Amino acid sequence: MEPTPKSLTNWLASGSETSSLHRRLLVISGSESFCRGQLTHLLKQQHPKEVQILGQALLPEAPAIALSAFRQRLGTECKLAVYDAYEALRPNAVLALAGTVTRGGTMVLCCPDFDSWPAYQEQNAGHYLSYGETLRFSEIRASLIPQFYSAAGVAIIREGHEAILPTPLKAVKQDASPWPFKSAEQQSLFEALTLPSATPSALLTADRGRGKSTLLGMLAGYYLATQRKSVLVTSRYADSVTQVFKGLKLLCPQAEQSDKYFYEFGSLHCQWVPLDHPALKQCQDQLLIIDEAAGIPIPLLTALCAQASQVLMTTTMRGYEGSGRGFITRFLPWLTDNRPDICHYRLTTPVRWYPEDPLETFWYKAFCLTQQDDVIEEAQTTSCVNQHEINITLADKSQPGNPLNQQLLPLLMQAHYQTSADELIRLYDSPQNETLLAWAGEKLIGVVNFQSEGTKALAPLSAAIACGTRRVNGHLSAQGLALLTAAPDLATLTYWRINRIAVLPAYRRQHIASKLIQSLLARANDANVDALTTSFGVTGDLQRFWLQAGFIPAKPGLKQDASSGEYSLLMLRPLTAKCQSYQPLISQRYRQELQLHPTPALFTEPQTSLDDSALAECCTLMLRQIIDGKRSVQHARGPIQWYQQQLSQSSLVPANDLSLLGDFISHINDISTFAKRYRLTGKKAAELEIKACLERLIGVN
Structure with a gap:
């Protein structure tokens, strides 16, 4: 039956007795009260700073966060990561959370009882169900259950069943690399990028846990300490650069932290700035670091690379990052044509966990990512x-x-x-x-x-x-x-x-x-x-x-x-x-x-016969919908232009109203300029002004 508190405590502790053990997956399956009770006991065994909780169905209070906010966990590390599948099963979020667990750590997945989980109505299914759809049976959830039982090392605590708590799998320890490097690959790449003849710019790609962000931080520390060059760091999410700053301190321990995202080294600095910060347009004399580049819109990413003379980038392209393929198919060709000096390197050796890690292997296989x-x-x-x-x-x-x-x-x-x-x-x-x-x-x-x-x-x-x-x-x-x-x-x-x-x-x-x-x-x-x-x-x-x-x-x-x-x-x-x-x-x-x-x-021009009466009827209907408050002005751009053209042929239309409509059409893609010209407070006020104008004109006609 369910494990005693002592047996569960001993099992969890067995993973932290030595660092030579692989990471583990623990699945807790049962009623909400059962899962909540098991979780509460587990959390008591771990320091709060070493715990991450994703999903708020079982534990709605902090530090648990909603699944939709999973990217906030990128760049963080923990010993115990909890995924609450009562909220929903989202592969992107699962993979992101799994990537935070360090050597010897444990990932916990809580879900309804295996018999009911495939038919369970998730609390948040809007990411894949359209209006009117009801999922009666999840094939993905059903496919996971036998995999939990067959995969080596997966622990299962199921309400009303004998607990399965296998002995943690031992890892084959790798030869230690010289401090501060975590792998020979990381060391080799650092040395290649700091040679006097080295290309000053580079792109590093890797799966999660390969130490790419830490390596960027070490390179930042190197440039501060030996090349006397300040560093700007940017990314989509501020907290994702935690590992960059840890790497910075390894190579430049004298750097002093003046606030959360700013380090000083004499007259130099290493600073994180958001993607829209004006400093990014003036970074010719600084090293620009871009972390998790695949998460940045490609037009913005190309602009950053075009502006910076020296740029170092990292990104993950498999699993949770939905724009990773866009990075490959859209950005890399641009990089080849426009910045051939940015050399592409790839890190394959994990440093946050051991090679042949069973947790990573399990989720890649479960989510069809192995090929x-x-x-x-x-x-x-x-x-x-x-x-x-x-x-x-x-x-x-x-x-x-x-x-x-x-x-x-x-x-x-x-x-x-x-x-x-x-x-x-x-x-x-x-x-x-x-x-x-x-x-x-x-x-x-x-x-x-x-x-x-x-x-x-x-x-x-x-x-x-x-x-x-x-x-x-x-x-x-x-x-x-x-x-x-x-x-x-x-x-x-x-x-x-x-x-x-x-x-x-x-x-x-x-x-x-x-x-x-x-x-x-x-x-x-x-x-x-x-x-x-x-x-x-x-x-x-x-x-x-x-x-x-x-x-x-x-x-x-x-x-x-x-x-x-x-x-x-x-x-x-x-x-x-x-x-x-x-x-x-x-x-x-x-x-x-x-x-x-x-x-x-x-866009391609359409080739079609005209039916002016049908178009006129459609446009007139849309204009009346605007007046009745049933349609926004932005959803009737064409009809407003059509009406303005019809009115221009009449001498009975007030010139001011006709001019107002003409100016609106002229600035249809720049409403702020139109609003300023007519001393309006913004887009909403501009739409109300056009609505009032249409009311006057259609009332006249």
Whole structure:
């Protein structure tokens, strides 16, 4: 049955008696009260400063933090890390927390009883469930349970069952490296970067726990102490640079800390600054350190590298960091072309734990990340395949741990910059998410992942969605098209939105992606789907690909993606007569919005016949919705311009109002300038001024 307090205390203490033991995973499964009781006992055995708690369902009070704040744990270390799966299971957060546990430490995962966990309704499932979806059974959670039992060294305390408390696994100790280095690899790289002839700038990439941030700190200390150069450190999160400052003190112990993020060494300093700090634009005479660079928007990252004469960067690219692939596919090519002096190095030897660490191995296997490096390397080769030998199947969502399915997530991660380990939950647990797989024998060479959206499930909300007063989770296509056209019916059509399409680099340009789309199209026609859609960061090549696949541009995004800096584009392939009847209006509204876009040249112009009466009816409806307070001005940019053009032909319109609308359209992408010109307090006041103007004008007409 459940362990006695003494046996649990002895088991936990056995991991701290010697530093030559591997890290451990303890799974506590049972009722909330049972799990809370076990946790309370465990926490009493550990110093509070050596504990991290992620998830607030069981222990809502501090120091526990919500799963959504998991990035706050990056750069920290602990002996006992607790993950509360009662809140939710998020692979990104699990991996981030696991990376904080040091040698001989323990990670604890608390979850409902194994019999009920797969069907458990999580407290926070908004990251993968769309409006109207209910998860009845989690294949991912179900797949973890047998892995807990089969993996070496995993301890299990389950309510009502005999406790499994295996002896901690011994590690093979590595030869000690000369102080202050934790590995021969770390030492070798430091020496290479401090040679008189060394390249002054570098990029260090590694999985977590390899000592890359500490190495950056040692290099910062070296430059302070021997090169008489100040150092600026920046990152997305301030607390993530804790290890950088620890490394600084190793090489420059005389540096004095004047506040949390500022160290002084004589007239020199090492300082952390936020990404928008003005000092980053004037760092020509300082060393710039960028920690966890993959978490920084690429436009900002390229600007930082362009401004700094000497820059050292680190980043993790596997697991929790959702923009890691964007860093590889978007930033590294820019670096090669624009900063060839920044040499790329990779650290592989763990220093926070021992090689062959069972905790890291367990989670990488559980979340299908073990093959990622192999997939990345495959980009260097080319393989030809006979089209007749390609087999396309629908992914079996009931077997996420199947060796064949283990290829799916790594393929998506190397092909799309926004794919992270969290995608695994959507792939297998989102009820309306499906994936087509292209096989060459038993090798997965291509995938298309798609999500069912819209349908009559949105009917009660369709009117509110179409004017913008209601926005629900998911249903990107249905909501976007209904809002674009003020047509509630478009919210209730059935869409299959293509989330991801990917082909292994070695098999590209062999029409495999087209074959996948044709297969999806046939399935959609059989299922009476109204339209296929897709949304992506717009580039010329991608637009051409989707145009050739029969899609039309429908809605340009107005905001740049935080990671890639690209604008999104929603494209559509109508399949049924009902959806096709809206195609002219969709194209005309697309044309309207494109005329006012900050960068219209990025997008393809639509080719469609005109229907002025339908457009006029749509624009008039949107303007009246603004007056009625049901639509924001920003969701009717095109109609306002259309109305201003209509009024310009009339001599009865007050000149001041006509001028006001014209100025607003001229500054549509710079509302602050418009607000200043008319002495308004900001964006909201500017929208109220336009609303009042429309009320006057439409009332006159």
